[in-house]
Amino acid sequence: MPAPFRIMGIVNATPDSFSDGGRYLDATAAVAHARELEADGAAILDLGGESTRPGADPVPADEERRRVVPVIEALAAGGSAAQLSIDTIKLEVARAAVDAGATYVNDVTAFRHDPGMAALVAERGLDCCLMHMRGEPRTMQSDPVYDDVVSEVKAFLEERLAFAVAEGVPEERIQLDPGIGFGKTAEHNLELLARLDELVALGRPVLVGVSRKTFLGRITGRDVDDRLAATLAANVLAFTKGATIFRVHDVAPLRDALAVAAATVRAR
Known part of the structure; x- marks a missing residue:
């Protein structure tokens, strides 16, 4: 029986990511880390060369390519x-990464920054994830307000899913991400987790990315490198609400936690 979840391991080839910035900027270190994540149970390895933490500055495309393409080629x-x-x-x-061997595009703007991304995904038969973000990383946490965040x-x-399909991306290739921590307060993040089943009702796999995030630190009082327990709890709760893809730094502990949660759900 196939696993009812997939884990996406985070590989940040950046100097400024909020949790592990600078640790895997060297391509050799990034490749070794990615292989460890795969051995721990990651079904997807998510390579990034530009930080999307709150307040992050943009990275020129040439530099972003230089950071990620050798890692993808080696893997x-x-x-x-x-x-x-x-x-x-x-x-x-994205095009350079796909030429190097990537088969999945994770776009935090949901094809809004460059609508041509949808055509690339369609033409090359790729999987993709479309995420909600208010504003851009530099501004997204500046007093985000919603009438009803969910x-x-x-x-x-729903609108971005329709756009992607209209551009030729098969619906079965699309996954959706509510963008926990991207232009949301701690209260917004908790509301999204509590009502995640309403997003699952859109009919596409839902990805959640809560790993080590600030709102978990506010709840627990823990520093960024000491939020594993909180990360596991949030992901297990998301699983019970219907999420099936989990983007994390710590793959092995989450694999075990989700395996127990999945066995319990099946037993019932």
């Missing part, structure tokens, strides 16, 4: 069994 040449994902908003970076995020994802 593809090494016979990685995990699906290789490129975390980018730039069409030229309804507004759902309407946004």
Whole structure:
């Protein structure tokens, strides 16, 4: 029986990501880390060369390519069994990553930054994830306000799903991400997790990315490198609400936690 969930391991080839910035900027270190995540149970490896933390500055496309393409090439040449994902908003970076071996595009702007991304995904037969984000990383946490965050995020994802399909992307290739921490307060994040089933009702797999995020630190009082327990709890709760893809830094502990949760759900 196939696993009822997939884990996406985070590989940040950046100097400024909020949790592990600078640790895997060297391509050799990034490849080794990615292989460890795969061995721990990651079904997807998400390679990113531009931080999307709150307040992050943009990275030129040439520099972003330089950071990620050698890592993807090495993993593809090494016979990685995990699906290789490129975390980018730039069409030229995505194209270079796909040429290097990536088969998944994770776009935090949901094809709004560069609508041509949809055509690339359609033409190359790629999987993709469309995420909700208010504003851009530099501004997204500047007093985000919603009348009903879940309804507004759902309407946004529904619209972007329709756009992607109209551009030729098969619906079965599309996954949706509510964008926990992207232009939301801690209260908004908790509301989205509590009502995640309303987004699952759109009929596409839902991805959640809560790993080590600030709102977990506010709840627990823990620093960024000490939020594993909180991350596991939030992901297990998301699983019970219907999420099936989980983007995390710590793959092995989450694999075990979700395996127990899945066995319990099946037993009932």
